[in-house]
Every structure is written in structure tokens, then in C-alpha cells.
Amino acid sequence: MVDMLIMVTINGEAKRFSIAPGDLLLDVLRREAYFGVKRGCETGECGACTVLVNGKPINSCLMFGAQAEGTEILTIEGVAPDGKLDPIQTAFLDHGAVQCGFCTPGMILSARALLAGRPDPTEAEVREALAGNFCRCTGYLKPVEAVLAAAQANREAGLSGARTKSGRSRGQARKRQ
Amino acid sequence: MNSSRSVVGKNLHKVDGYKLVTGRPAFTDDIHIPGMLYGKILPSPHAHARIKHIDTSRAKNLPGVRAVLTYKDVPRVPHTTAGQSWPEPSPYDTYLLDSKMRLVGDRVAAVAAESRAIADEALRLIEVEYEILPSILEIEVAMLEGAPVIHDEPDSTGIHDARHNVAGHILKEIGNVEEGFRESDLVIEHEYRTQRQQHCAIEPHVTISWLDSDDRLVIRTSTQVPYHTRRQVAMILQLPVGRVHVIKPRIGGGFGGKQEMVLEDICGALALATRRPVKIEYTREEEFYMARSRHPQILTIKMGFKRDGTLVANKMSVLATTGAYGSHANTVQGNTGSKVLPIYRTPNMRFECNVVYTNTPVAGAFRGYGCPQGYFAQESVMDEAAHKLGIDPVELRKKNMIRLGDIDALSAELGEGKKGLPRHIRSCGLPECLDRGAAAIDWVRKRKEYSEAALSSRRHDSHLRRGVGVACSMQGSGIAGVDWAAASLKLNEDGSFNLQVGAADLGTGADTVLAQIGAETLGVTLDKMIVYSGDTDFTPFDVGAYASSTTIISGGAVKKAAEKVRAEILRIASKMLETPADNLTCRDNMVVTKCECKKSVSMTDLAYYAMYKEKVQVMENASHWNTDSPPPFCAQFAEVEVDRETGLIRVLHLVTAVDLGVAINPMQAEGQSEGAVAQSLGYGLTEEMVLDEFGRVINPSFLDYKMLGPKDMPKLTTILVETEEPLGPYGAKSISEIPINAPAPAVANAVFHAIGVRFHRLPIRPEDVLLGLREKRAC
Numbered sequence: 002m003v004d005m006l007i008m009v010t011i012n013g014e015a016k017r018f019s020i021a022p023g024d025l026l027l028d029v030l031r032r033e034a035y036f037g038v039k040r041g042c043e044t045g046e047c048g049a050c051t052v053l054v055n056g057k058p059i060n061s062c063l064m065f066g067a068q069a070e071g072t073e074i075l076t077i078e079g080v081a082p083d084g085k086l087d088p089i090q091t092a093f094l095d096h097g098a099v100q101c102g103f104c105t106p107g108m109i110l111s112a113r114a115l116l117a118g119r120p121d122p123t124e125a126e127v128r129e130a131l132a133g134n135f136c137r138c139t140g141y142l143k144p145v146e147a148v149l150a151a152a153q154a155n156r157e158a159g160l161s162g163a164r165t166k167s168g169r170s171r172g173q174a175r176k177r178q
Numbered sequence: 179m180n181s182s183r184s185v186v187g188k189n190l191h192k193v194d195g196y197k198l199v200t201g202r203p204a205f206t207d208d209i210h211i212p213g214m215l216y217g218k219i220l221p222s223p224h225a226h227a228r229i230k231h232i233d234t235s236r237a238k239n240l241p242g243v244r245a246v247l248t249y250k251d252v253p254r255v256p257h258t259t260a261g262q263s264w265p266e267p268s269p270y271d272t273y274l275l276d277s278k279m280r281l282v283g284d285r286v287a288a289v290a291a292e293s294r295a296i297a298d299e300a301l302r303l304i305e306v307e308y309e310i311l312p313s314i315l316e317i318e319v320a321m322l323e324g325a326p327v328i329h330d331e332p333d334s335t336g337i338h339d340a341r342h343n344v345a346g347h348i349l350k351e352i353g354n355v356e357e358g359f360r361e362s363d364l365v366i367e368h369e370y371r372t373q374r375q376q377h378c379a380i381e382p383h384v385t386i387s388w389l390d391s392d393d394r395l396v397i398r399t400s401t402q403v404p405y406h407t408r409r410q411v412a413m414i415l416q417l418p419v420g421r422v423h424v425i426k427p428r429i430g431g432g433f434g435g436k437q438e439m440v441l442e443d444i445c446g447a448l449a450l451a452t453r454r455p456v457k458i459e460y461t462r463e464e465e466f467y468m469a470r471s472r473h474p475q476i477l478t479i480k481m482g483f484k485r486d487g488t489l490v491a492n493k494m495s496v497l498a499t500t501g502a503y504g505s506h507a508n509t510v511q512g513n514t515g516s517k518v519l520p521i522y523r524t525p526n527m528r529f530e531c532n533v534v535y536t537n538t539p540v541a542g543a544f545r546g547y548g549c550p551q552g553y554f555a556q557e558s559v560m561d562e563a564a565h566k567l568g569i570d571p572v573e574l575r576k577k578n579m580i581r582l583g584d585i586d587a588l589s590a591e592l593g594e595g596k597k598g599l600p601r602h603i604r605s606c607g608l609p610e611c612l613d614r615g616a617a618a619i620d621w622v623r624k625r626k627e628y629s630e631a632a633l634s635s636r637r638h639d640s641h642l643r644r645g646v647g648v649a650c651s652m653q654g655s656g657i658a659g660v661d662w663a664a665a666s667l668k669l670n671e672d673g674s675f676n677l678q679v680g681a682a683d684l685g686t687g688a689d690t691v692l693a694q695i696g697a698e699t700l701g702v703t704l705d706k707m708i709v710y711s712g713d714t715d716f717t718p719f720d721v722g723a724y725a726s727s728t729t730i731i732s733g734g735a736v737k738k739a740a741e742k743v744r745a746e747i748l749r750i751a752s753k754m755l756e757t758p759a760d761n762l763t764c765r766d767n768m769v770v771t772k773c774e775c776k777k778s779v780s781m782t783d784l785a786y787y788a789m790y791k792e793k794v795q796v797m798e799n800a801s802h803w804n805t806d807s808p809p810p811f812c813a814q815f816a817e818v819e820v821d822r823e824t825g826l827i828r829v830l831h832l833v834t835a836v837d838l839g840v841a842i843n844p845m846q847a848e849g850q851s852e853g854a855v856a857q858s859l860g861y862g863l864t865e866e867m868v869l870d871e872f873g874r875v876i877n878p879s880f881l882d883y884k885m886l887g888p889k890d891m892p893k894l895t896t897i898l899v900e901t902e903e904p905l906g907p908y909g910a911k912s913i914s915e916i917p918i919n920a921p922a923p924a925v926a927n928a929v930f931h932a933i934g935v936r937f938h939r940l941p942i943r944p945e946d947v948l949l950g951l952r953e954k955r956a957c
Contacts, residue, residue, distance in 0.1 A: 037202070086196075131887075138849070
């Protein structure tokens with residue numbers, strides 16, 4: 002099989018990968034040692050392989066590596082650069098939202114995409130955002146609590162920059178696009 | 179419970195939490211080994227067949243294929259895949275590779291190739307001619323005279339009656355149940371059916387195996403039972419135990435599905451054949467065909483009561499299938515008797531079961547281990563009895579439940595595949611579980627209100643009905659007289675400790691809980707504990723993660739080892755501080771005097787003194803086992819809303835009040851409970867592996883096998899009812915399994931309260947509700 006070159010930005014770093022045309026993004030990422038991208042079903046049902054492509058959560062098992070050409074990808078390895086945890090990660094630890102941890106990277110990335118556009122989500126919105134991430138350990142209560150707590154921590158730290166009412170509606174508009 | 183404790187009882191972060199939230203490579207498959215091959219197994223397309231002819235030459239000649247193994251190439255060693263203590267109580271009826279296929283998905287051949295694509299292609303090139311045999315797919319026909327014999331091979335052992343496809347049989351009676359039924363004012367008898375549920379750990383089974391530089395076979399694998407796996411693989415591959423090294427990294431969930439040697443033997447065989455590293459990972463579809471599931475059961479239960487609600491006799495007969503192989507056949511079904519019936523006192527109990535082979539997916543250990551089936555039946559009958567006797571369901575349970583100081587005689591009869599040990603109740607919070615759970619769901623008010631609403635809304639013909647229901651359960655904490663564990667502790671210069679345990683954290687938080695027990699005993703903070711677990715070369719023995727044993731058994735070993743290390747530390751500190759050791763205690767990472775003189779030495783200074791002045795390694799190990807299995811207790815309450823037009827059951831609120839002894843880490847304990855509840859609600863309402871007439875799983879994906887997702891879950895309330903268990907470390911019992919037992923029957927009972935229809939089969943689907951309502955109207 003003829004290899005092809007793709008250029009992608011992963012966790013802020015420009016990368017060039019030689020891939021086969023049929024390679025799944027999941028396989029490309031794991032081959033390149035982004036092991037936080039997990040293989041749970043390969044059919045887009047479990048969400049363990051979730052990464053953010055241009056800010057949107059996608060199942061990397063449903064995307065060809067070739068389709069990632071020119072995109073910006075965020076994997077769990079890029080969520081805590083320099084070891085400083087994202088408030089979502091801290092909240093997952095504080096709230097006991099991690100059990101086996103296999104679905105955790107996908108959940109954290111889905112939550113991150115949610116909070117980027119929706120800094121003050123309702124519980125129902127959090128559950129909707131996590132609906133693509135199966136977890137067999139937690140029953141989802143603690144992950145949901147963790148995401149809500151992280152949203153609050155973000156707002157208190159002023160990180161989201163969207164604490165006003167208008168900021169919130171802008172967030173909603175982005176989310177609905 | 180004890181406020182003087184500084185580590186035990188605290189909601190501390192998981193010791194492995196940081197690496198998990200940052201996605202560090204910690205799981206079995208998170209490594210690249212140069213030259214690693216991909217292994218694949220050719221699954222049988224037939225439920226029951228014999229290989230007449232198999233030709234692997236075309237597969238072997240495919241470029242990139244390094245090995246193709248069939249039954250002709252490997253040793254034939256009867257064994258069980260059940261990861262249990264030696265000698266395993268499960269029959270030795272399984273072979274690494276065999277010429278007979280006993281289920282769709284049975285192993286025909288295995289290949290190792292340079293890539294996954296080549297391995298897949300090689301499977302297609304294996305030519306097999308089968309003699310298709312009549313198969314058994316239904317439980318009821320397995321024992322009939324003239325039924326096909328699934329295990330007709332002469333070399334299997336431990337099968338109860340191979341000619342009639344009976345893997346295991348149990349019959350125990352205490353008192354005289356027939357006498358009891360004659361004395362009863364109310365006798366209820368029903369048949370209940372439970373389905374095949376799968377564990378669905380998000381990490382599939384995966385194993386990587388290679389030969390190290392000493393030619394020892396290394397197996398890095400997603401297992402709950404590293405030590406049992408080492409022993410079993412060594413036996414099957416005919417290696418000395420010492421030539422096998424099993425490593426358990428982080429595990430992506432197990433729930434019993436990884437208390438089973440599913441891949442390690444064949445992966446090891448391929449590594450030996452190729453002398454290359456080999457990885458085998460199940461696809462999600464293969465998980466459904468080739469991994470394990472919960473034993474389906476047909477339970478007939480008969481319970482007799484006096485008019486005042488006193489239980490007089492309880493008789494349960496179980497016909498279960500273990501699928502094509504007898505993994506955990508006897509012990510799971512034994513548990514259905516020994517951990518279900520005794521929760522209610524009665525002098526007359528009888529438990530009988532037959533566990534039969536069928537040409538269906540293999541059953542095995544699954545969280546709850548026989549209890550969810552039994553409790554569905556028993557708690558349904560309890561609810562019906564309460565209704566018929568006009569007694570509140572909570573009160574009927576309180577009247578009959580096992581109490582502090584009781585000795586349960588049935589468990590003495592039903593041990594791990596043989597006679598067991600009597601169960602003494604030394605701690606029991608069940609009354610408090612019932613009271614606090616009832617308060618949390620507003621039991622009294624809602625029972626009344628919804629009953630009245632059902633009557634009045636009939637006039638308005640509202641299609642929505644609400645109800646509340648309750649169910650109770652108990653479990654065990656380790657297998658009495660069988661489970662044991664060891665732990666090793668070593669002091670380092672900086673006052674940290676290496677805690678080495680054979681225990682297998684599979685996401686349950688075991689490493690954290692064990693470290694908390696060690697840190698509490700040594701008077702140090704949790705960050706001083708460096709935990710390493712589940713490695714047969716570098717950690718001492720542990721039976722592994724099952725039977726709710728880790729906190730009580732492995733935790734007991736850690737506490738003992740820590741007490742020994744503590745004594746050694748005090749001896750050294752006594753020299754350094756020139757005061758008797760009994761005047762010293764460990765706290766806040768120091769050794770301090772108890773008297774007014776307030777002398778102290780830091781753990782760091784003490785470690786340097788020990789290592790470089792005394793030249794002694796402070797290091798101890800300890801082993802631990804119990805002669806009893808203290809049961810945790812649980813009361814679970816469900817509130818449901820039933821749509822009488824669509825048949826949809828919506829669970830609104832699920833309350834779990836659980837007596838787990840002392841919670842070592844309450845937050846992690848709650849998480850165990852919430853996860854178990856989610857699995858049980860799936861068991862009750864949506865989850866079922868469905869087979870077609872050829873024995874094929876027709877829903878082998880998460881799209882078609884419905885687990886509950888974040889939007890499907892009801893409001894959850896978890897109440898930890900702490901008691902002090904004398905046999906547990908710091909009073910702990912167990913939590914991981916028990917909350918899976920009763921949510922399904924609690925929901926079924928709530929549905930009855932809502933619409934007056936009883937269900938005798940799980941899962942309760944919308945079509946079952948509509949059918950039930952139609953039958954009720956017809957009556």
C-alpha cells in the first residue's frame with residue numbers, strides 16, 4: 002500500500018505523519034504514542050477514542066487519518082500542558098469521577114468541548130454532552146457532578162471570560178451551530 | 179467512624195488518579211514492542227461441530243504470517259478458564275485448541291502475523307471442513323434423554339454428569355421445607371427467568387506476550403487474577419510456574435469478566451511458537467461471542483408464610499446454563515443459594531440447582547456472582563407476600579431478616595464447590611439501611627399517595643402511573659477459608675514506603691484503599707505510599723480481585739504487614755530517642771513520644787538511621803485469610819413512572835442504603851455503588867444478549883446491546899451505613915458487588931405498585947409491560 006503524508010497540529014505541535022490511506026485516525030494517534038486515545042469498540046459507539054478536532058469532539062475510530070489533514074487535534078495528552086491540570090481533570094479527581102479511567106480521557110475531552118461553548122451548563126446539558134461516552138464503572142453521577150463543578154471553578158477563576166449574561170448567550174449560539 | 183483516623187475514612191484522591199485523568203500510558207495495550215505480531219483467533223461459525231479436516235497451508239504461506247496453530251499443534255491439557263484458587267471447583271472441560279466446537283465463537287485456530295490486516299486475511303485462508311452436530315440452545319432440553327452430548331470427550335474431569343450435559347449439581351436442605359409449607363398460611367410459588375448479560379468493560383480483553391531475555395514467558399494482560407492466570411497458563415503450556423511472569427497494568431474495567439483466562443493461554447502459545455511478542459485484543463463483537471456473560475437461570479421459588487408474615491419455609495430450585503464450558507458453573511449457582519436464601523430467617527430452607535451445558539456463549543463470574551438472579555426471584559416473592567398479607571414490604575423484610583449474632587447454617591452447607599464454613603453475623607446495619615433508604619425515597623407517603631392516585635386517576639384515564647418498590651440483599655466479603663492475600667512493605671530514605679500487593683486493582687480503587695490502610699497504620703500521609711500491584715514476579719501472592727475480597731482480605735494483609743513494619747520502626751526510634759518503644763507512636767510522618775517530653779524523629783531521619791547506621795532494611799510482609807465472609811447488607815428503593823400506552827418504564831429515583839462496614843474511602847465506595855446500580859438497572863430493563871436459532875449473538879455491539887448512558891440514568895442517592903466489622907481491617911467489609919443485587923427487583927416491585935402487574939422475566943421491556951397490562955385487563 003502506498004503511504005501518504007499528512008500534516009496535522011496535535012496538542013499545539015505541528016506534526017507530519019506517514020500513513021496508509023485506510024488508516025483510522027485512532028490507529029494513527031495510538032501509533033504515534035498518543036495512548037490516551039482508547040480503543041473500546043471501533044464502531045463509534047463507546048466514545049473512548051474521543052478527541053477534539055478543531056474543537057469538536059469526534060470518535061477517532063470513525064475518521065480516517067487522511068481526513069485529519071490540516072486540522073487541529075486535541076488529545077488528553079494536551080489537556081494538561083506542563084502538568085497543570087485542567088479544572089475538569091481536578092474535578093474528576095475531587096469528585097471520585099475516575100474509576101478504571103479507560104473512558105476518562107474521552108469524557109474529559111467531551112466536557113471540555115462543552116464548557117468551551119457553554120460555560121454555565123445545566124445538568125441536562127452535561128448529560129447530553131457526555132451521552133457519547135459510555136462508562137461502565139461510575140453510573141455517570143460523579144462525572145456529571147465533576148463537570149458541573151469544573152464549570153463553576155472555571156467561572157470563578159474567570160477563565161471562561163463568559164460570566165455575563167450576554168457571554169452566556171454567545172456560548173449558546175456557538176454550541177448550536 | 180473513628181474521627182481520630184487521619185487517612186482511613188477520608189475522601190482522598192485515587193493513588194492512580196493523576197495518571198488516569200492525564201491519559202498516561204498505563205493500560206495493557208499502551209506500549210509498543212518492536213517486532214510485535216498481531217494474533218487473531220478463528221471463531222467457529224457453528225454452535226456444535228467437529229472439525230473433519232483443517233488445512234492451514236494457504237494461511238501459513240501468506241507473506242507476513244508467522245504462525246498458525248490448530249489443535250494438532252498444541253498440548254491437550256484439560257483445564258478451566260475460571261480464575262479460582264487451586265484446586266478450582268470448576269470442571270476441567272476446556273482445551274487450548276480442540277477438534278470439537280461447542281459454541282459459535284469457539285476457537286478453531288489461531289494466527290500470528292506482522293499486521294492485523296494480514297492476520298485477518300490469514301483467517302480467511304484457513305480451510306475447514308466441519309461435521310455439523312445437533313446443538314442445544316435451550317436450557318430446558320439439555321438434560322433430556324437423547325439430547326446431544328456437548329462434552330463427550332473422555333479426558334475432561336469434574337463434570338457432574340457429562341452424558342446428560344450437567345456440569346454441576348447442588349442439593350442442600352436445612353430443616354424440612356415440605357413440613358414448613360404444610361404449616362404455612364400463605365404459600366407463593368413462581369418461576370422466574372433471567373437473561374444473559376454481559377460485563378461490557380469498556381476496555382476489551384487484551385493480552386501481550388513475549389519471551390524475555392531469559393526466555394521466560396511474559397504475559398502483560400487485562401486480568402483480575404494474575405496469580406491464578408500464571409498457574410493455569412503454566413499448566414496448559416507445560417511450563418514450570420517460575421517460567422511465567424504475569425503483569426497486570428491498569429485495567430479498564432472487569433466486573434468478573436476478567437476473572438477468567440480468556441486470551442493469555444493462546445497468546446502465550448503464539449509467543450512461544452513465533453519467539454516474537456504477540457498481541458491479541460478482542461474486538462467488541464468478539465467480546466460478545468468469545469468472552470463471558472452472566473449465567474442465565476430459570477428459578478422456581480416457593481416461600482411459605484404465617485399470617486403474621488413469619489417466613490416458615492423457603493425453597494429455591496435453579497436450572498442454569500453455563501454455556502459451552504463450565505466456568506464458575508458450580509460456584510455462581512451455589513452463591514444463588516448461599517447468599518440469597520439466608521437473608522431471611524427460617525428453619526426450613528432447601529436449595530437445589532442443575533447447571534447445564536448448552537451450545538451458547540460461555541457464562542462466568544459477573545459482579546454479584548449468582549445473587550442478582552436469586553434476589554430477583556426472592557425479592558419479587560417477598561413483595562407479593564407483603565401485598566397478599568397486607569403488610570408493608572419494608573416491615574415484612576424487617577420481621578424476617580437475619581440479625582446480629584445469627585449463625586447462618588446454609589452457608590456452612592454451601593461452600594466454594596464443597597462444604598463451607600458457618601457465617602456468623604458480627605455486624606449488621608440492615609435495619610438502618612431500610613429505615614434510612616425509606617426516608618430518602620419518602621416511602622410511607624409515596625406508597626400511600628401512588629396507591630390512591632392509581633385508583634383515582636383511573637377515572638381520568640391518565641396513561642402515566644407511579645410506584646415505589648423495595649428490595650434487600652446481602653453478599654460476602656471474600657470466600658471464607660479460601661481467599662488469601664499477602665502484602666509487602668519497605669521503607670525508603672525519604673520516609674516513603676513501597677507497598678507491594680498481589681491484589682488486582684481493576685478500576686475499583688483497590689490500590690488506593692490498600693494504601694490508605696497502610697498509611698493509617700504507619701501514621702503517614704497517603705502520598706508516602708508507592709503502590710505496585712498485580713505482578714507475579716514483583717508482588718506477593720493474592721488470589722485476585724473477586725468475591726468482594728480485596729478490601730477485607732488484601733487489606734487485612736496490608737494492615738498486618740504495616741503493623742510489623744511499625745513495630746520495627748518503633749524499635750529503631752526507641753534507640754534514637756532513648757525511650758521505650760511503648761512510649762512511642764507513629765503520626766504525621768513522624769515517630770513521637772506519647773509522654774509529655776514531646777520528643778520526635780521524622781520518618782526520613784529514621785530511615786537514614788536504619789539504612790546507613792544500623793544497616794537494616796525495614797521491610798516486612800504478611801499473609802491474611804479469614805474463616806468467615808462477613809456479609810455487607812443493602813436495601814434499595816426505586817421510584818418509577820410507567821407509561822401505560824407505550825409500556826416504557828422510567829426510573830425516577832434509585833436509593834441505595836448499604837452497610838459496607840467502615841468505608842475506607844467513602845467517595846470511592848459511593849462510586850462503586852453507583853456503578854453497580856447502573857449495571858443492575860440495565861439488567862432489569864434493557865440488557866440482554868439475544869441468540870438466533872443457530873446460536874449466534876444477534877446484538878454484538880453497543881448499538882444493539884443497550885447499556886444505560888448518562889441520559890438514561892435516574893437520580894441516584896447513595897447512603898453509606900457504616901458498621902464496625904470485627905474481622906475487617908479498620909472495621910471494613912465490602913462494597914463492590916452488593917449494590918448490583920437488588921435494583922432490578924426493586925424496580926420490578928415499584929412497577930407492580932404502579933400498574934399492578936408482576937413480571938417474572940428480565941429484562942422487563944416495554945412490550946412486556948404492554949402484554950402484562952393486556953393480560954391484566956383480560957382477567
